[in-house]
Amino acid sequence: MDAEYNSVASNIVNTAQDGFMFEDGDALSALFVFDNQAINTIGRELSDVDNFETYTVCIGDPTFAQFTGTYLEYVRDSSWLDAEEQHKQLCRVAELFTALLSASQGPWLIPVMRPLTLALCQSAQRTFESTHDPAAFAQAASVLLRLLIDLLADNGGPLEQSKRVGCLFVAGLLLRISLRTSAAPGAYASKALEVKNLWGSSVFSQRDRVSYSYWLGRYYLVCYYVDSARSQLEYAFNGCPAWHMRNKRAVLRYLFVANMIRGQLAHPALLEKYQMEPVYAELAWHFRKGNLAMFQQVLIANMEFFRSQGNFLILMERTEILIYRNVLMRSSALNSRSELGRAMPYRDVLAAFQLSSQNYSMDYAEMESILASLVAQKFVLGFLFHHQKLVNLAKKSPFPPISSVGVAINSQ
Incomplete structure (x- = not known):
């Protein structure tokens, strides 16, 4: 039993009931807050309440009553729960809100949805930092996915009069959190990609x-x-x-x-x-100069920084062949002044590649495989003459702009 009647809990429930009855989403969004400072302040006022059902019994809609009671429990307990338990409780609040939104008509609950879903993502991040377990991201992604499916299903009328007005915001959060799950991003993100068809609407x-x-x-x-x-x-x-x-x-x-x-x-x-950060300027400098060894050295020295952004592997894997292209282009510029013109001896290419990579054990076979890859991907236009140990570059534009070479995979 409550130690005494709690006026704060009563006022919140009564105000929530009025907002729900009149479908006033803005009023409800001002009531159901997820800012940490506000939650701590309200939580102290609710600390003596044992059972919120004695307050929510006046709410006619059972789902909204359960949502309101669960939210108040979350606020009351947040100050002493650990990050993992707090996140589980917030997921429960979000699940009840999803059920509530599914049963409603029109977009009037969207103002409540925005801070709730954002708080869910932030809670998942805090939980991961505390536990180093990506399960929190998967929990949040599952809730966001169910919510997005419900939003997109409301397609019976104009976009501005449907719950779809909230889909772009939720889709962005789902993409955000899917990048942190242990599953492949597409496992959760595929539904978010459907929103691309609505992206250009002025409603958003x-x-x-x-x-x-x-x-x-x-x-x-x-x-x-x-x-x-x-x-x-x-x-x-x-x-x-x-x-x-x-x-x-x-x-x-x-x-x-x-x-x-x-x-x-x-x-x-x-x-x-x-x-x-200075590392970006360093990488750009070494890339432009064709200095593969220094580029990778700088990248590895900043591995944790780029791994935290998810960019380390793509920089390591996709730049090596491009830097070798820059090496060949710079060597070609020097060679063009000689009598050989566009024909470059393998020995000159090998010396340039060895210097760039600081790999002096590189042999002709490895060097030729790099050249073959450059030609096959059309980063370099020319022919390889294995027996003569020459690479003969095209007379016109042997080094087409990388941006014009169709090697990047495009989305469907």
Whole structure:
């Protein structure tokens, strides 16, 4: 039994009942808050309540009554629960909200959904930092997936009058959290990709479109859909307000990687403007100069930084062949002044590749396989003459722009 009647619990329940009856989502969003400071303040006022059913009994809708009671329990207990238990309880709140939203008509509950789903993602991150167990991300992703399915199912009327007005926000969060699950991103993200068909509608705010494009770009980059990643990340970068330096810098970190793989390097002034970490300028310098050994040395020295962003492997795997191309292009420029012209002896290419990679045990067979890969992928236009030990470069544009070479996998 309660030690005494709790006026705060009573006021919250009565206000919630009024907001639900009049379908006032804005009023409910002001009531069901998920800010840590607000939760701690309200939680102290509710600490003496043992059973919230004695307060929610006045609510006519049983699902809303259960949602309200579970939310109040979450607020009351948050200050002493560990991160894992707190996340489980918040997942329960979100599951009840999903059931509530499924039974409602129209988009009036969307204002409540936005802070709840964002808090769910933030809770999953805190739980992972505490436990190092990605299960929290999987829990959150499952809830978001069920919620997104329900939102997209409401397609009986105009977009602005349906629950689909919330789908872009939830899809962005689902993409965000799917990147952190132990399963492949596509296991959760496939439903979020359906929202691309609605992305251009003016019903969605610029903020939601930019956020969705950012997370979609990151998803494409992880899947090696490089051209699609560039397109989405460029939109996010250009659409992000100029004053929001932190967000523009976050987008630029991934846009830098996608552009580098397609042969476009960020200008030093751009990196300086957004106060990018010095490692980006170092990588760009070594990439441009064809210095493979130093590029990989800098990358490995900053492995944890790039791994935390999910960019380490793509930088390590996709840049090596491009740097060898730059080495060959620079060597060709020197060789063009000789009488051999476009025909480069293998010995010169081998010396250049050995110097770039600092791998002086590289032999002709390994060097020729690199050349064959460059030609096969059309990074270099020319012919290899194995017996004569020559590479004969095309007379016209032997080094086409990387961005024009169709090697990047595109999304469907």
